Amino acid sequence: MTLLDFARGPALQGAAFIFVVGMVWRALGLLLLHRNTPLSRNRDNHLARHGFRTVLSRFIPAPVFERRVSFQYVAGWIWHLGFFVVLLFFKIHVMFFQGLLGFGWPTLPNGVVVAVAGITLGVLLWLLGRRIVNPVLRYISTFNDYSSLVVTMLPFITGFLAFAHYGFAYETMLALHILSISLLLVWFPFSKLIHVITLLPSRYILGVKFWRRGVQA
Amino acid sequence: MIRRQQTLGERLEERGISRRSFLKFCTTTASLLALPPAFAPRIAEALESQRRPSVIWLSFQECTGCSESILRAGSPSIESLIFEAISLDYHETLQAAAGHQAEAAREQAMAENMGKYLVVVDGSVPLGNPGFSTVAGQSNVETLKRVAKGAAAVICMGTCSAFGGIPYAKPNPTGAVPVSEIITDKPIVNVPGCPPIPAVMTSVIAHYITFGSLPELDDLGRPKVFYGQNIHDRCYRRPFYERGQFAQSFDDEGAKAGWCLYKLGCKGPTTYNACAVLKWNEGTSFPIEAGHGCLGCSEPNFWDKGSFYAPLSTATELGSGTVAAGVLAGAVLGAGAGYAGRKMQEKGKAGPFEAPPVADAGQKENS
Amino acid sequence: MTEVVTKQELDEAFAMFYGMAASLKDLASPPVEVADEERVAAAKRVFLKGIDANFATQLDACVHCGACAQACQFYLGTDDPKYTPVHKLDLMKRVYDREISPLSWLKKFIVKDITADDLRAQQELVYDSCTMCGRCNLVCPAGINIADMVALNRSALAAARLMPDELRFMQEGQEADGTIFGADEDLFRFRMDALQEKLGFEIPIDKPKADVLLVTTGLDIHLFQDATGGTIETLHHMGVDYTLRSDAYEGANFGLLSGHEGTKKKMAAKLANAAIEVGAKVVIVPECGHAFPALRWGAAEALGKPVEFDVMTVSEYFGKAVMDGRLKLEKDKEPRVVALHDPCKVGRWGGVFEEPRAILKAIGWELHETESNRAYNFCCGGGAGNFLIERANPLKRAGYRVKMAEIEKTEAKTLVVSCGSCRMNFEVGKVNAGDTIPVESLAAIIAAHLPKKEGAKA
Structure with missing residues (x-):
């Protein structure tokens, strides 16, 4: 079995299995915990709607914080969007999903995807640098933060090399690319990357908390 | 002889x-x-x-x-x-x-x-x-x-x-x-x-x-x-790959225009052979030139590497079974973890609020 | 209005009260001896019951982006990364990870257990350098309720008997006699008699039934008589059926501030039961920031069932009256340029924003908003009982400077506040910084703008 066979076969299968196990495990474990419900009277009677509004409003910083945090919101936006564009709209990736799901969807030209991937990787590298240099981030950063960042960057790096046929042979790079994705999948449910399922509910929870008290959060 | x-x-x-x-x-x-x-x-x-x-x-x-x-x-x-x-x-x-x-x-x-x-x-x-x-x-x-x-x-x-x-x-x-x-x-x-x-x-x-x-x-x-270089690197259709121009089927416009056959399962990128250079039948043609993707016939286990018509970047063993098994195992673990977590929360509720002073602890032992 | 206290009297009282507050630490009884294991166990119990599915979700949502630091005036004032708000939850996250998180089976082997020393080190983070103002909650892209989780940290430290001496003194005092700063029933009656004298009408105390139960606080009884006097005068002017209770006049709740659950519930239940007894439709809590959340959001929790009465703070009650025409105020001939401080507990945590603004509009004052206003307001720098913690003085000053910088930018000539401890903290901050901007009680301002009644004694 070659490295590519391993990557495309057991590695991806095992990683996907662990990913699904971990995500379901954590989601269910969180959902089953006791949840405190307040007894005092609400000021607001449309909590679900308003909670959802907070989910949306937190995608951009409040005006008063713009000067201080806009750049990191923007950086976050760029790389998250870039990640999804590259993941979902690169021709070869869609082939992958088509092989998996049985259907495909329109894609973007390679030139566009390469540019987006470049920008995304650039932003990720900059965020890594910032995490090391910025005193607050350096102080609060843990292994979880650095590793998650690196594990997220690896598929971009290996993907670039595979696409450009640079470094090792194509099948080795492709294998490394798939292995880096496997690593990301395995790392995902056990790291802060879990925020993919907790972040929006967390906003909703806070939204309900504040709206209940008559405060637009 | x-x-x-x-x-x-x-x-x-x-x-x-x-x-x-x-x-x-x-x-x-x-x-x-x-x-x-x-x-x-x-x-x-x-x-x-x-x-x-x-x-x-x-x-x-x-x-x-x-x-x-x-x-x-x-x-x-x-x-x-x-x-x-x-x-x-x-x-x-x-x-x-x-x-x-x-x-x-x-x-x-x-x-x-x-x-x-x-x-x-x-x-x-x-x-x-x-x-x-x-x-x-x-x-x-x-x-x-x-x-x-x-x-x-x-x-x-x-x-x-x-x-x-x-x-x-x-x-x-x-x-x-x-x-x-x-x-x-x-x-x-x-x-x-x-x-x-x-x-x-x-x-x-x-x-x-x-x-x-x-x-x-x-x-x-x-x-x-x-066998030092793969077919893909020497393939005359390579520019189409770089541009992301892929034939979607064997008879579409892309196929007629000679676009890359990666999506149709071509194994050129992982096959090390000189076909694209030496060609066959006295340099007449080779499979990709004839309109069919490379099967990778000179690579070990080429027959067992999934469909000849599945792109190289697809998973070979991942399927709905894997996902279903994952959901099931995750549900078991999650339910167990959730139950254990609830028990811990209840344990927290059961105890007294403040830490007992040393004197109290001593009295308890005496009584 | 009737001047119940002169500027000079107020200054003298302030100086005396400040001296008393500064010596709280020495007044505190020696801390009881507790074994370290018991401290850890007690703190854990609090964390375990406090971390519900909502907190758990939020703890798992943090990506350590560091944005919260940019909202926190203690970080902004000191540039010290250890005051990054979410860092204050690290200890709690460890307990969560090890004990109840879905991954606890794995994390037990990776995450270190907490120790009593960790708890001691946590004091500075959740008491001295956090007023639970909740501004960080509003910048967080994940919407994590950091402030409430800091409150849970305070509870854990209280359970571990590790609260700062000053707060312990206050909490123990209130646990014992129900009031703060020794404002016992005698002093309460004395103050009410004095106010009655000056106001020239009878202040109803212990009426068996009333529509409104008015609550005051030890801080106002000792010091901010203008706020209490103004409130009473305005209620009288409006002809409201109200009463005070000699057995339930203390609105402060040092159980809430110190994190002591028992005291918190006991005090809230006491007021709630008194309100139910007099059949009050509304309880008006004094200009005391935390008295409002303690009762507004805490009464039902303390009784374990929903309550029928409404709880309003002074600015809310009168602001609403102004907004729907029940209270008319006289416009000043010369409008003053003022800035308004939204107390965190009343504003960001209480939803009272437009009412005080309606009052200022009604009296024709020109409000210059600070850059951060309403829900995004900066804390005065000493909320949540912090104005009493001596060792937090440098932090309080840093927080005050951040706040005052915004106020100075508005070029307002007066700062209007409707929270006693904010006011206290501003006064102390002013002394330390050499600032001179007058800080005035909204309740007193309302009373000063009551229209003269026909035939009333002027």
Whole structure:
């Protein structure tokens, strides 16, 4: 079995299995915990709607914080969007999903995807640098933060090399690319990357908390 | 068989092949082997003057496609010249002798050239029931061991002998193995392909005759000069890949425009062979040029690497079963963790709020 | 209005009260001896019952982006990364990870257990350098409720008997006699009598039934008489059926501030029961920031069932009255340029924003908003009982400077506040920084703008 066979076969299968196990495990474990419900009277009677509004409003910083945090919101936006564009709209990736799901969807030209991937990787590298240099981030950063960042960057790096046929042979790079994705999948449910399922509910929870008290959060 | 007194040059002249053609063959061979042009005369000299090495060709579980590939030619092929340079003492398909006579010829060649003859193998070797493939009552594995014992080197012609090939593919009913799993104490050159490119074999033999040694091999035992680069890197459709222009089906506009066949399952990027450069049928074409993706036939286990028509980037074993099993296992773990978490929350609620002072603890013990 | 206290009297009282507050630490009884294991166990119990599915989700949502630091005036004022708000939850996250998180089976082997020393080190983070103002909650891209989780940390430290001495003194005092700063019933009655004298009408105390139960606080009884006097005068002017209770006049709740659960519930339940007893429709809590959440959001929790009465703070009650025309105020001839401080507990945590603004509009004052206003307001720098913690003085000053910088930018001549402890903290901050901007009680301002009644004694 070659490295590519391993990557495309057991590695991806095992990683996907662990990913699904971990995500379901954590989601269910969180959902089953006791949840405190307040007894005092609400000021607001449309909590679900308003909670959802907070989910949306937190995608951009409040005006008063713009000067201080806009750049990191923007950086976050760029790389998250870039990640999804590259993941979902690169021709070869869609082939992958088509092989998996049985259907495909329109894609973007390679030139566009390469540019987006470049920008995304650039932003990720900059965020890594910032995490090391910025005193607050350096102080609060843990292994979880650095590793998650690196594990997220690896598929971009290996993907670039595979696409450009640079470094090792194509099948080795492709294998490394798939292995880096496997690593990301395995790392995902056990790291802060879990925020993919907790972040929006967390906003909703806070939204309900504040709206209940008559405060637009 | 062929008389041994004449030199190659003389015999070629007899057959109406000019010296110019012969030298051209030698130059081509030199360039194929990535040797400087200055080596062409040396190859010519070697082919002309050396005593022709004895070659024993063993055919096991094979389709004779490899032999066909080398021999099939519309006009007197330059490749067939090589047979003038060697003494093909045993080849079940080609030799005139039959029955015990044929076996006797082989035994004689072995005895006369002990330690110096070359063995060419096409076909894989079944290790299951010996009856799966026998010649003259002898199982393939016995024959191989016996013949290889006195060989200078073994050349595995085609994917079956090199890597097991199609007989080796799942479920491998005959227990087929490549030659390299049986013969471990002789130099082995793998010339995979289903079939391999004829010039590759002639070049390997020319190299052996010229230098008395085998060409440089890669980690799969293949001559580096032919198998050093993948088809994708040399493919004329590569620009379409770079631009992301892929044929979606075999008869769409993209296919007609000659776009990249990656999406249709082409294995060019992972297949190391010279097809895109040397091509087939005297440089006429090769599969991708003919409109079909590369099958990767010269790679190990090519038959078992998923569909020929699935893109390389797809998962081979991941499926809904994996996901379903994951959800199930995750649900069990999650339910357990959630239950344990609830118990801990309740434990927190059950206890007193404040930590008891040391004095209290002491009193408790006394009472 | 009737001047119940002169500027000079107020300054003198302030100086005396400040001296008293500064010596709280020495007044505190020696801390009881507790074994370290018991401290850890008690803190864990609090964490375990406090971390519900909502907190758990939020703890798992943090990506350590560091944005919260940019909202926190203690970080902004000191540039010290250890005051990054979410860092204050690290200890709690460890307990969560090890004990109840879905991955606890794995994390037990990776995450270190907490120790009593960790708890001691946590004091500075959740008491001294956090007023639970909740501004970080509003910048967080994940919407993590950091402030409430800091409150849970305070509870854990309280359970581990590790609250700062000053707060412990206050909490123990209130646990014992129900009030703060020794403002016992005698002093309460004395103050009410004095106010009655000056206001010239009877202040109803212990009426068996009333529509409104008015609550005051030890801080106002001792110091901010203008706020209490203004409230009473305005209620009287409006002809509201109200009463005070000699057994339930203390609105402060140092159980809430210190994190002591028992005291918190006891005080809230006391007021709630008194309100139910007099059949109050509304309880008006004084200009005391935390008295509002303690009762507005804590009464039902303390009783374990929903309550019928409404809880409003002074600015909310009168602001609503102004907004729907029940209370008319006189416009000043010369409008003053003022800035308004939204107390965190009343504003960001209480939803009272437009009411005080309606009052200022009604009296014709020109409000210059600070850059951060309403829900995004900066804390005064000493909320949540911090104005009493002596060792937090440098932090309080840093927080005050951040706040005051915004106020100075508005070029307002007066700062209007409707929270006693904010006011206290501003006054102390002003002394330390040499600032001179007057800080005035909204309740007193309302009373000063009551229209003169026909035939009333002027």
